Amino acid sequence: MSRTRARDEGLRRVSTITRGIAVLGVAATGLLAAFVYRASPGRTTVSTTQPGSAPAADPGTDPGAVAPTDPAGPGFQAPTVAPTPAYQNPVVRSGAS
Amino acid sequence: MTDTFEVVRFGALGTTAELAVTDPAALEPARRVLVDELAVVDAACSRFRDDSDLVRVNEGAGRWIPVGPELIEALLVALRVARLTAGAVDPTVGRAMRRLGYDRDFSQVAPTGPAVTVTFSRIPGWQTVEVDPARSLVRVPRGVELDLGATAKAWCADRVAARAAVATAAGVLVALGGDVTVAGPPPAGGWPVAVGDDHRAPSVGPETVVAVHAGGLATSGTTVRRWSRGGDILHHVVDPATGHPAVTVWRTASAMASTCVDANAVATACLVLGGRAPTWLDELGVPARLVAVTGEVHTFGAWPA
Numbered sequence: 001m002s003r004t005r006a007r008d009e010g011l012r013r014v015s016t017i018t019r020g021i022a023v024l025g026v027a028a029t030g031l032l033a034a035f036v037y038r039a040s041p042g043r044t045t046v047s048t049t050q051p052g053s054a055p056a057a058d059p060g061t062d063p064g065a066v067a068p069t070d071p072a073g074p075g076f077q078a079p080t081v082a083p084t085p086a087y088q089n090p091v092v093r094s095g096a097s
Numbered sequence: 098m099t100d101t102f103e104v105v106r107f108g109a110l111g112t113t114a115e116l117a118v119t120d121p122a123a124l125e126p127a128r129r130v131l132v133d134e135l136a137v138v139d140a141a142c143s144r145f146r147d148d149s150d151l152v153r154v155n156e157g158a159g160r161w162i163p164v165g166p167e168l169i170e171a172l173l174v175a176l177r178v179a180r181l182t183a184g185a186v187d188p189t190v191g192r193a194m195r196r197l198g199y200d201r202d203f204s205q206v207a208p209t210g211p212a213v214t215v216t217f218s219r220i221p222g223w224q225t226v227e228v229d230p231a232r233s234l235v236r237v238p239r240g241v242e243l244d245l246g247a248t249a250k251a252w253c254a255d256r257v258a259a260r261a262a263v264a265t266a267a268g269v270l271v272a273l274g275g276d277v278t279v280a281g282p283p284p285a286g287g288w289p290v291a292v293g294d295d296h297r298a299p300s301v302g303p304e305t306v307v308a309v310h311a312g313g314l315a316t317s318g319t320t321v322r323r324w325s326r327g328g329d330i331l332h333h334v335v336d337p338a339t340g341h342p343a344v345t346v347w348r349t350a351s352a353m354a355s356t357c358v359d360a361n362a363v364a365t366a367c368l369v370l371g372g373r374a375p376t377w378l379d380e381l382g383v384p385a386r387l388v389a390v391t392g393e394v395h396t397f398g399a400w401p402a
Contacts (some may be wrong), residue, residue, distance in 0.1 A: 075181055076363055077355040078383045079312030082399035083287070086308035090291035091102050094351060096318030097112040097250075097274030097295075 102270075102284070109135045110250055111145075112274030116261075119284055123267035130261040131271065138253040141167035142245045144191060151243055155191060159239040161229070169230050175248045178362040179223035184337055185366040189221045191242030193340035194333070222337070246333070251315055251361035254278040258357075270309075277314045278357040292351050292386065294320045305386070307401055313357030317364040318349040334368045345390055346371035352378075352385040353400070359383075 102117040103124040116131050118124050141164070143149040150168040175188040226243070227236040237243060250273040258271045262281030270279045270288045275295075279288050287308030294304075295318070307314070319334060319342075336343040350367035354360040363383055367374035375395060378385045384400035396402055 076359045076381055076383055078398065079310070079353050079355055081287075081310035081312075083307040083309055083314070083353055083384055083401055085401040086287065086289035086306045088286065088289040088306075088308075090289045090306050091104060091117050091270060092115045092272040092277060092288075093275060093291040093293060093295075093298075094272070094277050094314050094316040095275045095291075095293045095295045096316060096320060096349060097276075 102288075110139060110143075110253070110273060112250070113272075115270075115272040116257075117270040117288070118261075118265065119268035119282065120265065123261075123265035123269070126265050127257075127261035127267070127269055130264060131257045134253055134257045134260065137167055138171070138249060138256075141165055142171050142249040144194075144244055144246070151245065154235045154237060155242045158237050158241055161227075161234040161236045163233055164235050166233060168235065169228060169233055171245055171249055171252055172226065172228050172235060172243075173230070174252050174358055175245055176223055176226060176228070178248055178358065182362055182366040182369075184223060185369040186247050186362050187223045187337040188243050188245055188248070189223055189225065189237070189241050190247075190335040190337060190340075191244035192240065193335050194244050194246075195242065196340075247365050248358055248361065250274050251276040251278075251313065251357040254357045255313065275316055276357050276361050277309065279309050279311060279313075283310050290314055292316060292349075294318055294349055294388075305401075309353070312353060312355045313360040314351065314353045315357055315361035315364045316349055316351040317361065317368050319343070319345045319368060320348050334365060336369050343369045344371055347374065347387045348390050348392075349388045350374065350385070351387075352383055354383050 102119065103121045104115065104117045105124060105128055106113060106115045108114070114131060114135060116124070116127055118127050139146065139149070141150045144151060144155075146152060150162075150164040154162045154164060154168070172188070179187045221238065221241045225238050225241055229235070254271045254273045254276050255278050258269050258278040258280035261267075261269045261271070266281065268279070268281040268283050268288075270277065272278075277288075277290055287310040289306050290309050291304060291306050292314070293316075317334060334343045335341065345368075347368055350364040352360045352363035352367070354363060360383075363378075363381065363385060367378065367385070367387060370377055374387060375397070378387075378397040382398050385397040386400050387395045387397075389395070
């Protein structure tokens, strides 16, 4: 075998080994990612909005509109219609329980 | 003008459930919604049921625990409240509450007992709670116990009112232990609601009646749900900064907001914040009423004077 053929043969081997290492590296990364995902599922993301001023009551909004609690919703909001004095017998009592 | 309301009351969640509707025909379907939701929330969030999702999470601390969607939502609501109150209302007070003697349904907590040895220490904090909604999993660190007493009742009231109003097209008021939510078309003058110390009885302290047209109204107080250990009077509003009952500056705090959850969060946070509550309320702008231990009344925002 000439020196040139021997050199080419050596380079081919190095190239094959390099490709093999790259493929193994990608596969190992994928396996590691799958393992970590199983062992430690993701957390919820919680925005860092701070308490702020509640907007003024909006008289144009339907007073009966239901405002379901949105876990990711904005800060505390005043009711869409402000409370007013009442002169009737109360239907229920709000107090500590 | 006098409005008449159809009302039903019964015991639930260790307190009183009350339902009022503007249309008599709506009472029974709305009551069924209430009973259904109470069962769902109790099974998910009770600290006193061995089979509840919340107890399984507490007992499995350190591990991811599969739970139902209701506890996932209830926890996300509680974590949002903790964030918005800068940790004043925190769901990780469960262990502190248990160590203080509140370790069973309150009706079974001995009113007096020997002194409890509790070191003053900040509770673990809501940031330690991990929730994976996509996989319906929850994990808390070892030593952390959840308690949703500050948010679950109000959250349940919001759910019931929303569902019942849609189901009946009537005006609906739901009150769970004094946490009040209204939905649907209100009566002409609004829903008259008394505000005082105790949701079950006329107050010793100052009381008022307000008309609620939308959203939620909640009152937190330190004059009920009290017990004694070693001669010390304890109550159920724990200050997360110390793990002890909050120093009593206000006998009651009431607030109104777009939901009962938010109203209750503001009211409870005021008890924990004590003397800092008025400044915070001025910034928030929600209608609120604080009654000092001396009986002095302070109102904020659009609360009727």
